Amino acid sequence: MKILGYTFIVTGGASGLGESVVRSLIEQGAFVAIFDINVKLATTLVEELGKNKCYFPSSVDVTVEDQVNIAVQKTLQYFSTSTLRGAILSSGIVFSPMDGYGPDKTLTSYSQFEHIIRVNLLGTYCVAQKVAQELLRNEPVNDDGERGVIITVSSILGLDGTLVGYGTSKAGIAGLTLPLAKELAPQGIRVMSIAPGPFDTPIVQRQNNTAPTCLYPSRYGQPKEFSDLVVQVIGMRMLNGSVIRLDGALKA
Template structure:
């Protein structure tokens, strides 16, 4: 499926991996609807890239059905003459806010409320947008000889695949586990689903404010760069054989 003159929805699109994905799609003459809770960063990115190619409809929380429906409606209206190609879902958090306490010695174990907070954003928020974008993709006229209608790309993590950090790891394992069932459910309609599982990337999410520090990848012996994630997104969109799979993007690192 091509990128030029197609519309893509990017969640978490105002920072980190999402922001670079927005820039890469626009560089290839795609159009992007940015979904993010950071109003200032969203507006700033839209101005930087020109509203013609990147549109931020205002604050939208992925855990709210009403806010996502409203944001998607605004984006689809803004780009009413541009066919929707799919979504890249990058929003997520590593740790809950400090006011949600853990349990056990020094409150360092994961409480139910901490666990719920992470699951609500990383898993349910991901599915909230995936389902609503999927509903829009169903209305597409099929593209090309394969009859493709679009793609949904989620962002997992090697933390989820390798079993670390109770709340974050479980949420990202579930996101990875969504890729194949979603592909199977949507395949008869020509909609693909994949997940990308990055290792540590040089983005603001690495700054957790704790003493946790991610190791460098095996090779190259460094953190990943955001453009290496967005390059993978671009390739997955273009190559129709990417479907139902989880792509590790970790330089050989295991959590």
């Protein structure tokens, strides 16, 4: 499926991997709506990239169904001459502000676990479902009957079993990929997931660069490398129902 002239939604698009996806999609000629809770960063990015190409409907909490519904409808109205063709769901948190339990409160409490699962896993599905609902209305764009694509973001920490709350939420996102792809396949909607290793984003920077580098290349991934893969996934119809590791051979 082509990108030029179509609209895409990017959650977590105000910074990190999501911001890079926003930039790459606009470079490819797309119209992009940013769903994020960070008003300052999102507004600044829209001003830089241009309001004719980039849109921020207002602060969006992906766990609140009504907010997501409103943001999707605002996006459709804002880019009314374009067609929504997909979403890249990259919003998420690593840690919870709630207290843990046990020695030094370092073990994962139920409230921590619930909070991370709600934001990362349920938030991802909330936007995926609302976007899929709109993609169903599209006319197919090619001889395969494709109506759109949904790309989620998992993590090697989820695939390799690290960090109880975050790892489980990202494992859930990976596990969602094939069932959702099968459910939406008859409607011409593809579902893919990317599981990145350590990338040079604000999350890694806040950890004072203590995250391990990839094996080869022996460095952190660059956000542009992630967004380049997103562009390739959108364009390659045979990519469906799979999780792609983007980790330079690193295992968590």
